[in-house]
Amino acid sequence: MATILVIDDDLDLxxxxxxxxxxxxxxxxxxxxxxxGLNKAKILRPDMSIVDVxxxxxxxxxxxxxxxxxxxxxxxxILILTARxxxxxxxxxxxxxxxxxxxxxxxxxxxxxxxxxxxxxxxxVPAPAKKSMAIFSLRGGVGTTSIAVNLAxxxxxxxxxTCLVDLKPGPGHVALQLRLNTKTxxxxxxxxxxxxNESVFKALTRHDSGLEIMxxxxxxxxxxxxxxxxxxxxTALQGKFDHVVIDLPAQWTPLTLAALTASDIVWLVLAxxxxxxxxxxxxxxxxxxxxxxxxxIELIANQxxxxxxxxxxxxxxxxxxxxxxxxxxxETQSAALGQGTPLMLSQPDSPLAAAIKALV
Amino acid sequence: xxxxxxxxxxxxxxxxxxxxxxxxxxxxRVLSDVLNDTSTSxxxxxxxxVSRIDHPGEILADYALSIVRKDRLSFVVIATGxxxxxxxxxxxxxxxxxxxxxxxxxxxxxxxxIEAPANVDLRALMATGVERFIPVYNxxxxxxxxxxxxxxxxxxxxNKTSIEVLCIGDKSSQ
Numbered sequence: 001m002a003t004i005l006v007i008d009d010d011l012d013l014x015x016x017x018x019x020x021x022x023x024x025x026x027x028x029x030x031x032x033x034x035x036x037g038l039n040k041a042k043i044l045r046p047d048m049s050i051v052d053v054x055x056x057x058x059x060x061x062x063x064x065x066x067x068x069x070x071x072x073x074x075x076x077x078i079l080i081l082t083a084r085x086x087x088x089x090x091x092x093x094x095x096x097x098x099x100x101x102x103x104x105x106x107x108x109x110x111x112x113x114x115x116x117x118x119x120x121x122x123x124x125v126p127a128p129a130k131k132s133m134a135i136f137s138l139r140g141g142v143g144t145t146s147i148a149v150n151l152a153x154x155x156x157x158x159x160x161x162t163c164l165v166d167l168k169p170g171p172g173h174v175a176l177q178l179r180l181n182t183k184t185x186x187x188x189x190x191x192x193x194x195x196x197n198e199s200v201f202k203a204l205t206r207h208d209s210g211l212e213i214m215x216x217x218x219x220x221x222x223x224x225x226x227x228x229x230x231x232x233x234x235t236a237l238q239g240k241f242d243h244v245v246i247d248l249p250a251q252w253t254p255l256t257l258a259a260l261t262a263s264d265i266v267w268l269v270l271a272x273x274x275x276x277x278x279x280x281x282x283x284x285x286x287x288x289x290x291x292x293x294x295x296x297i298e299l300i301a302n303q304x305x306x307x308x309x310x311x312x313x314x315x316x317x318x319x320x321x322x323x324x325x326x327x328x329x330x331e332t333q334s335a336a337l338g339q340g341t342p343l344m345l346s347q348p349d350s351p352l353a354a355a356i357k358a359l360v
Numbered sequence: 361x362x363x364x365x366x367x368x369x370x371x372x373x374x375x376x377x378x379x380x381x382x383x384x385x386x387x388x389r390v391l392s393d394v395l396n397d398t399s400t401s402x403x404x405x406x407x408x409x410v411s412r413i414d415h416p417g418e419i420l421a422d423y424a425l426s427i428v429r430k431d432r433l434s435f436v437v438i439a440t441g442x443x444x445x446x447x448x449x450x451x452x453x454x455x456x457x458x459x460x461x462x463x464x465x466x467x468x469x470x471x472x473x474i475e476a477p478a479n480v481d482l483r484a485l486m487a488t489g490v491e492r493f494i495p496v497y498n499x500x501x502x503x504x505x506x507x508x509x510x511x512x513x514x515x516x517x518x519n520k521t522s523i524e525v526l527c528i529g530d531k532s533s534q
Binding site: 054088089091105 | 422
């Protein structure tokens with residue numbers, strides 16, 4: 001799902017834009033001032049930004065110029081939306097390196113058509129933005145590994161080089177779900193003497209699908225390797241692959257925090273049951289205390305059981321956080337786990353695989 | 361079609377050498393009444409975005425509070441939002457019609473339509489005793505020294521004291 005960042009100091013208009021764009025199928029992040037918008041853009045690397053011009057402190061042209069100075073945001077589509085509606089203002093928007101300009105007031109359909117057009121143009125430009133995603137929960141058994149495996153395969157299926165890291169210090173299930181014998185694992189690499197990027201890439205195991213895997217050890221070590229080696233490994237992988245998906249242990253440890261900090265997006269996974277809800281409240285508080293930006297966190301509701309469980313709107317209310325993704329119960333998942341063939345490969349049109357693909 | 365935009369009126373205010381863009385909360389009044397209000401000589405703005413006339417698209421700076429001397433304004437362009445800028449026409453015994461108009465103020469020439477009696481009296485029109493600002497509908501202000509710079513709007517309110525030349529009627533081609 002493409003992400004659009006909207007920066008406008010008119011809060012009513014911001015809310016209207018959010019609803020309009022969400023109905024159009026986009027994930028929307030909003031902010032009311034330019035510096036915060038720049039910060040969010042750097043963290044989230046959205047697919048598009050819609051920027052107002054008349055904002056106090058830092059005007060929209062200044063925001064756009066700053067965005068264009070950042071190589072990570074060079075491919076992002078930018079639409080200027082402003083009440084300064086004169087031909088000279090259009091010229092100023094283009095001079096600031098916005099992709100297009102739309103005067104206020106505007107018709108909702110016209111804005112959505114313009115956004116769709118810019119997104120389509122952007123899709124024709126090569127070199128996708130690099131993103132690394134941590135899949136995390138403080139509650140075991142909510143399906144983080146299945147989600148990580150299928151998400152990585154979904155990215156790989158779009159033709160974008162992708163790596164899946166099983167960052168469990170003990171026996172993780174990534175290799176099991178893919179029926180893969182990993183030649184080495186991240187603990188062995190991090191305890192080794194060779195810290196070069198090449199040595200990281202050599203430690204990867206390639207799945208038949210082409211997906212590259214950094215495996216976890218079968219036997220957990222008594223002492224974990226230094227965190228700077230883990231960070232260096234993730235940095236090397238982020239430099240080589242367009243997408244790095246990290247399956248994290250269900251524990252709050254320095255290792256977990258290092259991976260969460262190094263990731264662009266955190267998928268916080270929960271199931272609709274009380275224990276999972278409680279763990280997620282704790283996880284959100286821990287993430288906040290660790291100063292992980294809220295914009296990085298996306299809640300994913302995974303319907304792991306046949307019975308409905310807690311109502312999602314009630315969970316959203318309790319968490320004070322909306323769900324970015326809702327993954328349905330899929331009866332074919334247990335068979336896929338048993339056969340070692342993830343749904344993304346064996347049944348890409350199954351409800352679960354389709355829901356994960358829709359979030360890519 | 362429903363339009364989405366701010367509830368504030370966006371106005372471009374032109375003095376001789378600068379453009380000020382602002383969004384005004386008029387609190388139930390219309391802009392022309394505020395401008396023509398003789399009880400105050402000033403127009404206070406919440407936030408103003410200042411541009412120079414020679415680079416009118418570039419924002420030089422923005423200021424949280426500004427005050428403008430009404431008698432030193434040349435004109436104000438309202439791109440959209442006529443209902444927030446001018447009261448609807450009221451019934452009158454006088455037969456009124458739309459006249460094409462050509463006006464010059466310092467650095468700008470303005471064209472559009474004004475509403476005036478069929479037997480228009482230009483001297484009476486220019487008298488500043490009643491209303492200081494003349495409304496020009498569907499107006500375009502063109503920078504005289506660079507005609508590619510134009511500002512258009514549903515309404516342009518021109519300060520009569522800034523007017524150098526006012527011509528009405530259909531122009532003949534030359």
